[in-house]
Amino acid sequence: MPRPSRALTAACAAAAVVACLVTPPTAAASEAASGQGHRCPQLQLADHWYGDNAAKIQQVIDERGRCGAHRGGKKPLAVFDWDNTVIKNDISDQTIFYMLRNDKILQPRDRDWHNTSRYMTDAGADALSAACGTDARPGKPLPTSTDIDCADELLSVRKEAKTTGGEDVFAGYDHREMEASYAWVAQLNAGYRPDEVRQIARDARKAALRAPVGATQRVGSSSEVAWVRYYPEIKDLIGTLNRAGFDTWIVSASPKETADVWGSEVGIPPNRTIGIESLTTHGRINGHLAGCGGIADGEDAIMPYVDGKRCFVNKNILGIKGEAQLDPAPEAKRQALAGGDATTDVTMLADATGVRVTLNRNKDELMCRAYDNADGRWAVNPMFVEPLPALDRTYPCSTTAYENADGTVGPVLRTDGTVIPDQADTVHG
Template identity: 50%
Template structure:
């Protein structure tokens, strides 16, 4: 029999096949988009919530908390973004800005109490600082010379070493000998402070790791000591406690959370500040302190330079104009003479915080906001209260704030100290003299 014919399979046209493929692709893309949208939307929601809710700790004066929040909102991770946008930089001084009291002092007192300062080579104290005067060198040699051989630690924590401890402490703390003779001479008042530098120079012979160990021991003692504690140093007493400012630690944390690149710039020794900065969430790579040169792994009595000042010249530390140089060098990678000069706004910190005339230059360099902790320092308070560009805010000290200064700051006459120590008027960027200012935030 003849087989039944099988109907032919009808194949779709090429056009219909293309339309079906396109539809399938569209459906797949839509499903993929929907699958991606949910987590993306959740991430966006979380980001928005984070940006809307950063809250600084209580305890700020006036509208300072609101001004700081505006800084975070405008320049931080919640602000406008564009490809290649650099992280905004914030720079804090350390002593009496992030903490109450001075961690350099705390370390110096620990070194004296524990006999960790070495007799200089040949017993010649002028090798510890090019600015040390002959009367100071003689006083130190007299008080300390018989106690240890060159290079060995001096027993300043013992009764027989008390006079040596007293002389060292006098030179360090008062820039004078116990008999009142000037201890330092011939330094630039805008780039260094020889007493601050001397602490770092007295650390010669130790490694940076050993100094960090000393600083950690001092930190533990000073944080656990009750507020107001006095400690025995030589035959006298000295401040024996330090505290972090909760508000400043909170501010630093919020700035970092918002994407700021946060740095510390201090005129205390580098290894010391590294130890303390950890307690505010700042790693050693973001600390700028006084930096010694090294030999065979140990610190020398010479200091690293910046800008046009070479290593070993010992004439520039992170102090007033020296802070500008070191910030430009370490944060913005400016090299050579230009590091000591004002940089374009895009290569400067947007925020800075300080408490003293030692901070005035890097505060002025900040482009958006400048926080001043009021310790009644003439030049700094003149500029902060003048507030010629509206970017200065003043806050009383968070612990044991100073009382109101009863007389105006002498801005128009002696508020500024020149390179050679000559006093003069404080001037604005346009050269105009700032009038005397009344203390209003205390």
Template identity: 50%
Template sequence: MTWWKTVAVLSCTVASVLAGSAQAVAAPPRPGAHCPQLDSALPWHGDNRARLQRMIDERGSCAGRSGARPVAVFDWDNTVIKNDITDATLAWALQHDKILQPRSWLATSKWLSPAADRALTAACGTAVPAGRPLPTSRNTACADEIMEIREKSRTMGGAAAFTGEWNHRRTEPSYGWIPSLFAGHTPQALTAFARLARAEQLRAPVGAKQTVGTHTIAGYIRYYPQQRDLIRTLKAARFEVYVVSASAEAIAEAWSDGVGLDRAHTIGIRSQTRHGRLTAELLGCGGDPAALPYIDGKRCVVNQEIFQVKGAAAWEQQDSTRRIALGAGDADTDVTFVGDATGAHLALNRNKTELMCRAYDNADGRWLPNPMFLDPLPAKSGPYPCSTAGAVRADGSRGPLRRADGAVVADQADRAHG
């Protein structure tokens, strides 16, 4: 991939030994002179807007680069928007009786515990035939069990909802469970549910709450103007921009057009289909059928779906020609793909340890920690425990976070906050 360098216009007489004539070489535009610009009226933390603009100028269309277009990838929930589209869609579905009775609750997840199966069966009953809607708008106990498992991975009685072994850097059973709850619907129907939920959430005032069963959750969502503007500017500078979400892909597709992204640039948890309808079986990544767009799984999905790296190689960090220029996220679920970016790592601060340890350590000088744009968190009390519990291990335990050279990342103070 060739990079233009700014040069002065020269006019010179070629030496007689070269038997040439004077040549004039025109310089390409100075980077930034005519590049798409971020809106200067939208506030960013510190010099983050200027640093993002510099990356756009250097990597985008006005840099005169040839070859493949640079790629930017955004997480969705609490990165591009405030709050969570899976929560919003699940809440709407429970309030409108859109969850279908499964043939067995155990079929909704290979990790669902016997205790969760018993709790869901007792709360939701067996009178409704498999494939028919559960009356969750009226059955508070059933809605509560589903919401408690979604929120806390436990039953209303306090038992673990998921048991067994899984790679905690590739999979979170509660994330994969939600798409499975919509088995029996078409992907188009799930997108329609999500659009109806979106309309309600965007109408609701900032700060609104809603009650599902006896659970109280956020009742509004907002697109962040700064992220809309950043995506607009990146696209204008000829970046390929994608969303990679740990929500069901059909749900994410209902929202991504709000920032100008189409279905081809929206990636989420993908379910297998049968006769055009969603099933409880999910599509994995990199040869691992259990993998989700989750921590290292997001790298796998980026490599596999965007850069067409197939098989086990999709789990590995690629060379610079097959990596994203910009990655943006807000949680530990995003840390691997955001860290793979070669131009800028944008980290929205929700006090998530592994992501913020990476952001504040700033090993390559390209990390941009930024408070949430709406209702930012105050400073975290005490430092992030990067040196002792900064990294999530595959077995779910936590240990020291290390740089690429093996050095342990020191504990970090919280510096980008409300």
């Protein structure tokens, strides 16, 4: 990996003229900083970033934040995915692993696994029933700490969206607006109160942060990742954005209750966390999901995933109503900065008007757009912990990197309709 350049991180001079050190500063940003006499918040870990990424990010902070265009007006917006963007590893995985190891998965209503997802196939429901049995009453814990077959079947659904026999567990959903196996993680909480789900998440978080880097744990018959770490560089970025006057949000494809628990560590409270939002009946999660973009609550047809992330940003942050939530917001309202690592984040990143921080996890559509970098706003960075080596192939941008709503694949297109050519993996560990 090429040696990262050291971005300029000196603070603004506390003199008659206060000028932010950026590369290079725009006249507007310098003038605004001088006129307001503010100290421009600077990335403290700028030299940890790849290439000139820190300089790109700092320029957006200086231009859009309180040293620049903001200056006490409407706050600029920044949005971040969570799993493998703000942290290394996955909080939904760790929560499910904890639940399986501690008998926290509840027998579904009527002992019928179809009731856990409207997209559950007969093959999926039959496999789960056969593995987990019917002895436990609905709403009571399944003994997954000792019932290896049940734990393995549940884990296979979570990780592969397939039965242990290789059959599809979910079918019939819009692949640009949700991922049924991700939604299922939230739907498995049916029967719990939201505070009980948050407590499970707190317990799982404590275990994951205590585990040494590289540690594994036994879940069913499998050996699974046992640890999570916050990226200091992203924590520094979020803190810098907050000090610069940005409105900073988490937009996660994990359950909201889980994201709420993890976000406070980086200065993002629950009222600025978007996740899979579960509906309740008499205070208990009922297995149905909040809607967006003209899709009603309880239809379970959309979540913060690919185009669904745009929808919930527009709904929950920008206050856009109805079907227009699925359309790009007016440019002046959209996020100045976005961060993500996977195709689930691609629409949210593409909507960003300043810089699109892209951690390279070799996800085809995202990396096609990031490497194509048609407008120069993408900033590709290796993961800060255990970065991946160079991909041993090109990204198939011109043929199969785009997943359509029906699950079929095709080429990735630019906004002008032209096909993105295949891309080499050039920014890696």
